[in-house]
Amino acid sequence: MSLELPAMTVWRCGVCFWRPRLGIDFSHVWVRGIFSESGVWEQEYRLETRQKVEKWWHSRIQEQYMRDLDQQDSRKKKFYVLSMFPYPSGRLHMGHMRVYTISDTISHFQRMRGHQVLNPMGWDAFGLPAENAAIERNLDPEEWTRSNIQSMREQLDSLGLCFNWEREITTCLSDYYKWTQYLFIKMFQAGLAYQKEAVVNWDPMDETVLADEQVDARGRSWRSGAMIEQKLLKQWFIRTTHYAK
Numbered sequence: 001m002s003l004e005l006p007a008m009t010v011w012r013c014g015v016c017f018w019r020p021r022l023g024i025d026f027s028h029v030w031v032r033g034i035f036s037e038s039g040v041w042e043q044e045y046r047l048e049t050r051q052k053v054e055k056w057w058h059s060r061i062q063e064q065y066m067r068d069l070d071q072q073d074s075r076k077k078k079f080y081v082l083s084m085f086p087y088p089s090g091r092l093h094m095g096h097m098r099v100y101t102i103s104d105t106i107s108h109f110q111r112m113r114g115h116q117v118l119n120p121m122g123w124d125a126f127g128l129p130a131e132n133a134a135i136e137r138n139l140d141p142e143e144w145t146r147s148n149i150q151s152m153r154e155q156l157d158s159l160g161l162c163f164n165w166e167r168e169i170t171t172c173l174s175d176y177y178k179w180t181q182y183l184f185i186k187m188f189q190a191g192l193a194y195q196k197e198a199v200v201n202w203d204p205m206d207e208t209v210l211a212d213e214q215v216d217a218r219g220r221s222w223r224s225g226a227m228i229e230q231k232l233l234k235q236w237f238i239r240t241t242h243y244a245k
Contacts (some may be wrong), residue, residue: 081117
């Protein structure tokens with residue numbers, strides 16, 4: 001015989017069981033405040049209840065995050081979490097949610113362990129994804145990209161993800177790419193960057209060179225679907241073998 005209990009009954013049983021064992025005071029106002037600011041328990045778990053729960057926790061997570069930033073101790077061990085920055089070529093999808101909720105969980109876990117955590121966020125805004133999406137919609141690529149960055153940022157914020165937004169970068173802005181240019185010049189001056197002709201994967205539709213990883217098993221571009229051509233072009237190379245062990 002199965003026994004089904006209301007969620008609140010299970011919760012109260014859990015509180016009664018763990019309170020003396022963990023020495024936690026569950027009587028604090030936030031426990032009942034989860035369900036409403038007035039402290040009144042909801043009788044049913046409806047959509048409105050879930051929205052109130054999320055709203056309640058969202059504000060408190062952000063408040064705690066700001067307190068943690070103010071109270072960071074430089075003597076603590078450092079922990080760096082970096083997820084791949086998204087292309088701002090549309091809206092976030094479930095793949096983004098999978099990646100960023102995992103990285104956010106890792107960040108919270110390491111903060112709970114007492115570490116200083118850096119979990120930055122940025123936008124991989126250069127290149128074909130944003131440009132092609134803007135062309136398809138007959139929009140200016142810069143306006144389209146900036147609009148998507150704003151929307152995606154609001155989506156991430158609504159999820160309560162705690163990124164170090166004060167470290168936010170956008171790769172199409174000069175305050176970021178001036179440093180990639182600086183580093184490239186330094187590599188060129190050191191003889192680590194050079195040009196030579198080489199056979200490359202050429203996408204005739206997007207008119208660009210693709211890496212081998214961007215060509216599928218059928219010999220087509222991963223994005224445009226066009227058949228890839230082999231073309232002899234002058235390319236920049238980096239002497240990565242200088243760093244081989």
